[in-house]
Amino acid sequence: xxxxxxxxxxxxSCERVFNPKLEGQPxxxxxxxDGCVVARSAEIKQLGVAMGMPAHxxxxxxxxxxxxxxxxxxxxxxxxxRVTDVLSQHTPHVDVYSIDESFLSFEGFALETLExxxxxxxxxxxxxxxIPVSVGLSTSKTLAKIANHRAxxxxxxxxxxxxxxxxxxxxxxxxQLPVTEIWGVAGRSAARLxxxxxxxxxxxxxxxxxxxxxxxxxxxxxxxxxxxxDDCIPLDDMTQPKQQIMVSRSFGRLTSNxxxxxxxxxxxxxxxxxxxxxxxxxxxxxxVFVRTNRFRSDLPSYSKSxxxxxxxxxxxxxxxxxxxxxxxxxIFKEGILYQKCGVMLMxxxxxxxxxxxxxxxxxxxxxxxxxxxxxxxxxxxxxEHGKNTVRLGMPRKINSWELRCExxxxxxxxxxxxxxxxxx
Amino acid sequence: MSLHLSVxxxxxxxxxxxxxxxxxxxxxxGFPSPADDYLEAELDLVxxxxxxxxxxxxxxxxxxxxxxxxxxxxxxxxxDRSLEPKLGHxxxxxxxxxxxxxxxxxxxxxxxxxxxxxxxxPIPLDGKECQVWGVVTHNIHSLAxxxxx
Numbered sequence: 001x002x003x004x005x006x007x008x009x010x011x012x013s014c015e016r017v018f019n020p021k022l023e024g025q026p027x028x029x030x031x032x033x034d035g036c037v038v039a040r041s042a043e044i045k046q047l048g049v050a051m052g053m054p055a056h057x058x059x060x061x062x063x064x065x066x067x068x069x070x071x072x073x074x075x076x077x078x079x080x081x082r083v084t085d086v087l088s089q090h091t092p093h094v095d096v097y098s099i100d101e102s103f104l105s106f107e108g109f110a111l112e113t114l115e116x117x118x119x120x121x122x123x124x125x126x127x128x129x130x131i132p133v134s135v136g137l138s139t140s141k142t143l144a145k146i147a148n149h150r151a152x153x154x155x156x157x158x159x160x161x162x163x164x165x166x167x168x169x170x171x172x173x174x175x176q177l178p179v180t181e182i183w184g185v186a187g188r189s190a191a192r193l194x195x196x197x198x199x200x201x202x203x204x205x206x207x208x209x210x211x212x213x214x215x216x217x218x219x220x221x222x223x224x225x226x227x228x229x230d231d232c233i234p235l236d237d238m239t240q241p242k243q244q245i246m247v248s249r250s251f252g253r254l255t256s257n258x259x260x261x262x263x264x265x266x267x268x269x270x271x272x273x274x275x276x277x278x279x280x281x282x283x284x285x286x287x288v289f290v291r292t293n294r295f296r297s298d299l300p301s302y303s304k305s306x307x308x309x310x311x312x313x314x315x316x317x318x319x320x321x322x323x324x325x326x327x328x329x330x331i332f333k334e335g336i337l338y339q340k341c342g343v344m345l346m347x348x349x350x351x352x353x354x355x356x357x358x359x360x361x362x363x364x365x366x367x368x369x370x371x372x373x374x375x376x377x378x379x380x381x382x383x384e385h386g387k388n389t390v391r392l393g394m395p396r397k398i399n400s401w402e403l404r405c406e407x408x409x410x411x412x413x414x415x416x417x418x419x420x421x422x423x424x
Numbered sequence: 425m426s427l428h429l430s431v432x433x434x435x436x437x438x439x440x441x442x443x444x445x446x447x448x449x450x451x452x453x454g455f456p457s458p459a460d461d462y463l464e465a466e467l468d469l470v471x472x473x474x475x476x477x478x479x480x481x482x483x484x485x486x487x488x489x490x491x492x493x494x495x496x497x498x499x500x501x502x503x504d505r506s507l508e509p510k511l512g513h514x515x516x517x518x519x520x521x522x523x524x525x526x527x528x529x530x531x532x533x534x535x536x537x538x539x540x541x542x543x544x545x546p547i548p549l550d551g552k553e554c555q556v557w558g559v560v561t562h563n564i565h566s567l568a569x570x571x572x573x
Contacts, residue, residue: 020555021521085478128479128506130557413481422516424485424495424525 001114001137001162002231003104004144005087005121007080008132008152010100011039014079015069017130018412018420026066030055031312034070034406070408073285073307077346078413082129090121099347103141118160137162141233142226145183146173146201165229174202174227184223189216201227245283247272248342254293256337261290261328268343269324273317274379276345282313284347286320288327293339302338304331313349316371317378320345473562479506481558483516485525490514492540493527499565501525503558516557519547523557 007013011029016022026044028037037044037053047062055068080099087094093105106114118135125133136148143163150173151161163170180190182201196215198204205227213221225232247268251260265288276283289305308327310319324343410418474480485499493514495501501516509515515528517537526537526547536546 018523020518020523020557023521082478124506128476130505416482419482419484419500420523421484421486422501422523422525424487424490424497424499 001106001109001111001139002141002144003106003114003118004097004136004141004148005083005102005104005125005133006136006148006152007083007100008134009039009041010080010131011071011076012041013131014076015072015409017079018075019409022067028055028066028068029071030068030407031071034068037068038071068407070406071309072408072411073309073347074411074414075409077307079129079131083125083131083133086125086128087121089124090117098349103144106137115160115162119158122159133159135160139165139229140226140231142183142223143170143229146177146181149181171202174205175200177201179204182223182227184219189220192216244348245272245275245345246342247275247344248289248340250340251338254296254299254337254339256335258332258334261332261338261341262325264341265324265328265343266321268341269321270317272343272345273315273320273375274382276320276348277315277375277379281348281350282315283310283320283345284313284349285309285345286323286327287344287346288324288331288341289343290328290331290338290341292337296337299337300335302333302336304333306331307346316375473502474504475561476504476506479558480504480561483523483525485563489539489541489544490525490527492542493563494565495525495540495560495563496565499563501560502562502564504561505558507559507561509556509559514560516560517554518557519549519552519554521553525560528556 012022012027015027015029022041024043025041026047026049027041028044028049029039030036031038035054037049037051037055037058040049040051044066047065049058049062049066055063058066076099080096083100084094084096084102087102087104091104091106091109093107095103095105097103106117109117114137118137122133122135125131134148134151136144136146136151137160138144138147143165147161147163150163151157151159154161163173177200178190179185179193179199179201180187182204185193185204192215193199193204196207198207205224207224209221209224212224222232249264249268251264255261269286272286285307287305287307289303291303292299292301306327308323310323314320320343328341410420412418412420481503483501483503485495485501486497488497495514503516507513509528511528511530513528514525517524517526517528519537524537526539529536529538529546531538531546531548535549537549538546
């Protein structure tokens with residue numbers, strides 16, 4: 001069996017752990033730059049604040065009732081790591097799919113023990129991290145995803161829902177589930193399915209896989225098999241794009257030269273961008289780090305990293321480099337002999353699943369197309385003529401590149417001077 | 425009365441943030457060091473203070489209600505959320521939306537949060553919106569002025 005574990009209102013839940021006053025309140029977390037609402041508590045949903053809604057478009061009367069926070073990447077990243085740690089204590093097979101979702105395999109576990117196991121796991125995640133999670137179980141990832149949705153919505157499940165692929169209950173549920181609710185069925189393919197007379201998940205499941213493959217692609221065929229309970233999307237495929245891409249390297253010799261670090265970070269970031277485009281992902285944040293040689297106890301030691309959120313999800317090396325440079329600027333310290341530096345692209349999302357509504361400044365299709373071509377050309381040249389044939393030049397002055405995050409809460413778990421305060 | 429101290433071992437002051445397993449002298453080039461046989465892992469304070477890393481959080485104490493057990497304003501509390509809270513434990517409690525540090529106790533048959541400073545009255549938990557957030561396992565109190573933790 002496969003379980004999909006999904007954190008409920010993850011960003012809001014993280015905030016509530018350290019500020020219980022937010023419990024029961026309409027809380028929204030805004031995207032980078034405080035542009036749009038990207039995470040919502042149940043209460044703010046009730047007030048009619050939609051996902052991706054630009055903050056300034058919320059009716060002032062409603063807005064006054066809401067607590068809108070800037071996103072706190074450092075906190076969410078740390079809490080996500082803790083949730084994953086707990087999940088790993090329950091099964092060795094944990095695949096992190098996004099910051100708040102993981103697929104778990106329970107292969108080899110007795111079926112009748114799974115519900116209780118998952119309940120115990122769910123209680124432990126809540127106890128150890130304060131984050132509520134929902135668990136969906138089935139024999140395929142697509143059905144596990146649907147089961148998870150039910151675990152979250154239907155009170156009777158108490159957070160853990162099992163969907164046996166061939167039960168009457170599953171059939172009844174799929175018969176009333178619109179195809180648009182199925183993972184991987186986007187708006188356009190849903191419209192085309194409708195022209196074939198396929199509107200519900202059950203109708204899709206009963207369709208001929210071969211027939212659908214002709215009309216659509218192998219992906220749609222796989223969805224049919226998945227709806228029948230056959231696990232046929234390999235986990236490797238599913239975990240693409242990887243959630244993180246890391247590129248780092250040691251310097252040939254220790255250096256205190258800022259230009260060396262600039263140069264290295266630019267090269268590493270470009271390389272990471274290349275990897276990102278290869279797996280067709282977009283990054284939402286980038287981490288930059290520098291460190292000294294920890295074996296040289298005769299020299300001052302220094303190790304620092306910083307997460308820089310990106311203004312919108314991107315795979316454009318120029319934007320990535322710009323952000324990385326801004327990060328480096330903040331953590332670079334004069335008079336230190338550095339040994340190593342690197343970058344990590346974080347919070348990757350899928351090109352296909354890109355939520356356009358979330359972009360703070362949606363790019364025009366034309367501009368988007370042009371950037372894509374430019375990056376593709378860059379990758380091709382570097383691939384055919386050797387690494388670094390074409391490189392990004394010096395970025396523009398970066399001072400202007402500052403994100404707005406006026407309502408960010410303290411980084412409770414990653415900064416000594418921002419810990420949560422308790423009355424004693 | 426005298427105070428007895430014993431030396432436990434060396435503190436690893438250069439420890440990297442990542443914990444790596446010790447490869448005990450497996451890769452060798454040249455003449456092996458005769459000291460190798462006596463090498464032991466250095467002591468990591470975190471190993472001693474933290475039993476459940478994913479459930480452990482640091483919080484900052486503010487106030488004077490717990491000075492009786494040695495928790496002073498500005499101290500660093502180590503809190504384990506995975507421990508079962510028991511009577512007598514020092515706990516972090518969320519009371520009416522606010523995190524507070526007190527001793528979990530009973531007066532008569534009713535649950536109370538009890539301060540360890542006579543100037544503060546016990547807080548009855550009956551009829552309050554409250555929840556145990558975690559159990560305080562250690563308090564780090566700095567004795568060197570200007571030396572922050």
